[in-house]
Amino acid sequence: MTNSGRNKLDQSFIELDDSEITSKLPREILLRIFSYLDVVSLCRCAQVSKYWNILALDGSNWQKIDLFDFQRDIEGPVIENISQRCGGFLKYLSLRGCQSVVDQSLRTLALHCHNIERLDLSDCKKISDHSTSAISKHCRKLISINLESCVNITDLSLKSLADGCPNLTEINISWCHQITENGVEALSRGCNKIKRFSSKGCKQINDRAVKCLANYCSGIEVLNLHSCDTITDQSIIKIAEKCFQLKQLCVSKCPELTDNTLLSLAQHRSCLSTLEVAGCNQFTDLGFQALGRNCKFLERMDLEECNQITDSTLAHLAMGCPTLEKLTLSHCELITDEGIRQLAAGGCAAESLSVLELDNCPLITDLTLEHLVSCHNLQRIELYDCQMITRAAIRRLRNHLPNIKVHAYFAPVTPPPISGGQRPRYCRCCEIL
Known part of the structure; x- marks a missing residue:
């Protein structure tokens, strides 16, 4: 179609009145x-015509609203208008990140939108326990709430939710x-009923x-205790014994934990798919x-700074974790x-491994990259500060795996001494491949 044809079509569409639009759609x-x-x-769409304005702003079209990519500096009146327009239709x-939102706006929301099921208030730093009190009072269908980085939230909020939202399955109170x-x-x-x-x-x-969670919420599937640094083996052992559906566990930066935690998980949690223990x-x-012997369904493991493990760990993971x-x-x-040779030869890497992070592993050499050639699904490898890896080895790896992303750092070459009054020539200090 020519440009003039498109222009005529656009013009004819603009000139349609409400009755014509209604008859066509x-x-x-x-x-x-x-x-x-x-x-x-x-x-x-609300700007096309009066009729489209009515339809576009109909509450039934506003069951799910995410303002993060639209406008982050939302003022209270905007939330209150949305609440009144959507009413019982709003579910999500x-x-x-709307840091201007205050308790009054959330009270209005709770009053009008009593059917809301999922609510993300992360980084709404001005809200307090008054907001969660109103939500728990009026929004009894709530199943998910995110309060991450809501710094004024206290125990009173959790007590309110416990009283008013018995169907809650997901909650985030990080930070x-x-x-x-x-x-x-x-x-x-x-x-x-909490699962996450x-x-x-x-x-x-x-x-x-953590023991309370284990005793009363045995259906937990995802548990993130990152940086809860006073927890010990006792509570994680209780989780392993009670929570039969646990699939994802993060206890990174919990330095009091010992091998007793891993032994208990191995004994009870055969369905574990993600383990983060950095x-x-x-x-x-x-x-x-x-x-490695007991958790056959492990898909993701973060062992960063577990600096006592050796190649023996990789050998057991290669043999026992095929996914x-x-x-x-x-x-x-x-x-x-x-260790990398055993990992690559054990079956799991060649068939499923897509991301391998080896930053600051000083004993890794070019031989590692040769072993990884057989890992056909490998998409990304991290090699920062692996000083015995060379550019030539990375090029050879790419010849076999052309789509792989390799992130590496190479220290700058020491410049030659200045002589004859010439200015030194500087080179790049790093290279990301």
């Missing part, structure tokens, strides 16, 4: 089409530093809190060998080329 069809549009597209709302084991205990008792719990960075979450430097080959996709071994300084 009945209300039911338009509403169905609009139901697939995002916030920005709906607002644009994300106000992630809510005022929450303690008392709040988690109340939540566990009142919301025993995250308290990353909550320093007051201790063994008692910075748990008391773990040894003993624990990971047990995991391993992502493995992080950064700062595991005892890993050598032989």
Whole structure:
């Protein structure tokens, strides 16, 4: 079609009045089409005509609203208008990063949108326990709430949710530093359907809190305790014994944990698919060998800074974890080329491994890259500060795996001494391949 033809078509469309639009696209069809549009597209459609404005702003089209990519500096009146317009239609709302939102706006939201099921309030730093109190009072269908980095939230919020939202299955309280084991205990008792719990960075979450989760929320599938640095083997052993559906566990930066945690997980958690234990430097080959023998469904493992493990761990993972996709071994300084050879030859790497991170593994050499040639699904490898890896070896690897992304760092070459008054020539200090 020529440009003039397109212009005539556009002009004829613009000149259509409401009755013509209605006859060509009945209300039911338009509403169905609009139901697939995002916030920005709906607002644009609302400008086409008066009739489209009515349809685009119909509450039935606003069941799911995510303002993060639309406008982050949302003021209270905007939330209140959305609440009144959507009413009982609204089921999902994300106000992630809307730092101007205050308690009054959330109270209005809770009052009008009583059917809301999923609510993301992460990084809404001005809201407090008053907001969660209103939500728990009016939104009894709530199944998921994200309160990450809501710094004014305390135990009172968890107690309110426990009283008013018995169907809650997902909650994120990461970086809510005022929450303690008392709040988690109340939540566990009142919301025993919880399947996903995250308290990353909550320093007051201790063994008692985790044991309460194990005792009352045995259906937990995803548990993130990153940087809850006072927890010990006792609570994780209780999780392993009670939570039969656990699939993803993060206990990174929990330095009190020992091999007893891994042995218990190996004994009870055969369905575990993701394990993140970065910075748990008391773990040894003993624990990971047990995991390799018993946890056949492991797909992702983060062992960064588990600096006591050796090639023996890799040999057991290669033999026992055929679906391993992502493995992080950064700062595991005892890993050598032989361990990578066993990993690649064991079946898991050649068939499924897609990401391998080896930053700061000083014993790794070019031989490692030769072993990895057989890993046909390998998509990314991290080699920062592996000083015995050369550019030539990386080029050879790429000849076999042309789509692989290799991230490496090469120290700058020392410039020659200045002579004859000439200015020195500088080279690049690093290269990312």
